[in-house]
Amino acid sequence: MSSEPIYQLTVSPDFTPSHISGWYIFNTWLQRCLNARVHCELYDDFESQRQAIVDDRVDLIYANPFDAAMLVREKNFTALAKAMGVTDECVIAVAETSHITCLEDLKPGTRLAKTDDPDINLIGMIMLESVDLSDDSVTPLLVDSYVLVAKALIQNNAEVGFFLKDAFNEFSGAVRKQLRPLVSSEISDIQHMLLASPRLMAHTEPLRQALADMPKHLQGNSVLEALNFTGWQLLEQEDTEFMIDMIDTLKAK
Amino acid sequence: MLNDMNESGVLAPYREYNQPLFQYGVRHLLVNDTEVPYPDGKLIVSRTDTLGIITHCNQSFVAMSGYTQAELIGAPHSILRHPDMPSIAFKGLWDDVQAGNIWHGYVKNLRKDGAFYWVYATVIPNVRNGGVVGYTSVRRKPSRAKIQAAITLYQTLKTQENAHWEGPQS
Numbered sequence: 514m515s516s517e518p519i520y521q522l523t524v525s526p527d528f529t530p531s532h533i534s535g536w537y538i539f540n541t542w543l544q545r546c547l548n549a550r551v552h553c554e555l556y557d558d559f560e561s562q563r564q565a566i567v568d569d570r571v572d573l574i575y576a577n578p579f580d581a582a583m584l585v586r587e588k589n590f591t592a593l594a595k596a597m598g599v600t601d602e603c604v605i606a607v608a609e610t611s612h613i614t615c616l617e618d619l620k621p622g623t624r625l626a627k628t629d630d631p632d633i634n635l636i637g638m639i640m641l642e643s644v645d646l647s648d649d650s651v652t653p654l655l656v657d658s659y660v661l662v663a664k665a666l667i668q669n670n671a672e673v674g675f676f677l678k679d680a681f682n683e684f685s686g687a688v689r690k691q692l693r694p695l696v697s698s699e700i701s702d703i704q705h706m707l708l709a710s711p712r713l714m715a716h717t718e719p720l721r722q723a724l725a726d727m728p729k730h731l732q733g734n735s736v737l738e739a740l741n742f743t744g745w746q747l748l749e750q751e752d753t754e755f756m757i758d759m760i761d762t763l764k765a766k
Numbered sequence: 767m768l769n770d771m772n773e774s775g776v777l778a779p780y781r782e783y784n785q786p787l788f789q790y791g792v793r794h795l796l797v798n799d800t801e802v803p804y805p806d807g808k809l810i811v812s813r814t815d816t817l818g819i820i821t822h823c824n825q826s827f828v829a830m831s832g833y834t835q836a837e838l839i840g841a842p843h844s845i846l847r848h849p850d851m852p853s854i855a856f857k858g859l860w861d862d863v864q865a866g867n868i869w870h871g872y873v874k875n876l877r878k879d880g881a882f883y884w885v886y887a888t889v890i891p892n893v894r895n896g897g898v899v900g901y902t903s904v905r906r907k908p909s910r911a912k913i914q915a916a917i918t919l920y921q922t923l924k925t926q927e928n929a930h931w932e933g934p935q936s
Binding site: 639643644702759762763 | 870888906
């Protein structure tokens with residue numbers, strides 16, 4: 514029996530379904546890069562992924578910014594890189610047939626469809642705050658995916674929904690035609706990031722270099738294409754601290 | 767360094783004020799009553815050092831303030847100080863963040879062109895290796911109801927401040 518460790522790679526459950534295969538391709542590249550065994554585990558929801566983090570089962574994670582704060586401050590993870598040009602933005606949308614034309618039309622008691630994606634829900638509620646709506650004054654409908662948020666709007670089970678912008682933009686034309694965006698965030702400073710656990714400490718620097726060099730190689734390029742990324746931007750500790758500070762300001766009540 | 771405002775680029779008509787600013791003496795302000803609405807979906811982000819000197823600002827800050835990034839970096843955050851804001855609001859801010867706490871509040875900001883915009887601001891201390899190295903401020907769109915409440919409160923506080931200030935002189 515080999516005593517060689519098996520590391521675990523996981524990805525924030527809010528990644529778009531069309532990129533599932535991309536993460537498995539990334540995992541294959543990663544194993545070659547590290548010359549180590551890495552298992553790619555994709556969790557269905559944030560709760561089960563957080564439990565894996567608490568249990569110290571995760572070694573490398575493409576994390577939601579909310580979880581990044583916890584991973585860095587409580588679990589001593591190191592931020593390696595973020596995808597170039599990819600930011601977490603929220604679209605607030607209604608059904609195409611809805612009488613609601615702007616945020617000001619939303620009233621207390623509004624039925625809101627959302628997933629358990631923490632940063633999109635936070636950004637969405639910040640946008641609703643400007644029309645005096647809060648968690649206490651909306652009627653939430655929690656569903657498992659952005660497709661189900663769309664379905665809730667189309668079937669009039671909710672009046673308004675929160676979407677990750679990338680997920681909204683990837684809906685088919687048939688779905689998009691039945692939805693109407695009211696407002697989209699333009700924050701730019703909140704992003705997912707790739708973080709490594711203390712167990713991966715010895716591999717951190719070679720991995721950072723390999724991530725930075727990915728676009729220079731044919732194989733790296735095809736992996737990036739599968740993820741729909743153009744490249745990785747390396748993160749310094751202060752970049753990570755800054756984003757965590759930002760998330761803290763947004764979470765503060 | 768904080769220069770006085772001059773009429774070049776300031777919307778007319780304007781009122782003139784001499785605004786005392788902590789550590790910067792008095793700044794001559796030109797103020798116009800045009801409100802620039804806060805855009806939906808945007809966040810204004812800045813960081814300062816422990817003295818309130820701006821070290822980082824995002825594009826939304828540049829767009830809403832009317833200053834260039836080069837003008838903002840190195841300037842004190844009080845470059846946005848509107849004369850309608852009571853001093854006690856900023857005293858509360860500094861007391862809170864210097865004690866290591868988070869501060870929230872509604873703020874009327876002065877643009878380079880003399881117009882104004884309202885924000886809901888949150889300021890937190892940036893703690894590194896156990897020490898405060900600066901502050902991060904994130905501003906977002908406030909509701910009209912909250913702005914109206916702030917206008918009423920700040921007018922009262924300004925009246926009290928002016929009465930207190932003018933008393934000894936009269």
